Amino acid sequence: MRKPLAFYLFLFSAPTSVAAQMAWTVTPGSVEILQGGVLALRVSGDGLVGVRARFGNREIVFFADGNRSYLGVLGVDLEEKPGPQDIVVRAWGEGGRKSEKIVTVDVKRGIFPEEQLSVDPAFDRIDEALRQRIEREQAQLARLWATASPLRLWQGSFVPPVPGRVTAPFGLRRVVNGIPRSPHVGVDLKVPLGAPVAASNHGRVVLREDFFFSGKSIVLDHGAGLYTMYYHLSEFQAEKGALARRGDIIGWAGMTGRVTGPHLHWRARLNGARVEPLELIKATSDK
């Protein structure tokens, strides 16, 4: 005899109803976030042994953070599509029990100013040799982003690498001689030539190069898919491969690369998303 459809639905739903006895919470349960924003998700409950979640095709890395608690940080890319998206958060308990909850993230369009610039077209010309150099440098960075080291090195709050104010904001849209350029994916911090530049958190120096656009550049790998970048330095301090602690001097501010004056261009990248580094400070303070 054929069983009614409800019987099969019961079979499918049964494991979930057992797991639902596992008491845990995720905060926030729903949230609005701007393009380029950073969100910290906290999962708490008794007997949790693991948490996983994805935002689109990006894995959110969760790590044990104190008693009965897991912390995950999510980066929303500068050009993430606006609108609501659901994050399915899966938690495992002892004995392999598993249950899930939904966090709704409503991505809001960032308000990014526009700047019109006129430059001598000769200044802007890129010949074949230079084009090849730029491509090599971009490929070198792309290889870095493709290999996130699993071990988390960062702890606690990120700190500003220099004390200076922002002179060019994150997301600034530059239009040069009437042609839109790629958006400004970092912040420019005003800083005198030769001022010390500090590591924003613990991390390994995975890139220390003199690049055409970004000049003397350092990339710190904080582990678990989180990187910060420090561009236009006058001098390096930290060696490649070295482990920098938060606040350690990694270099000296300058105006190397394609710039018009001394400043620190500071960037952050989280799980493949280009995020506002100042938001990284906010999202990790008091966590």
Ligand SMILES: [Zn+2]
């Ligand atoms: Zn910049």
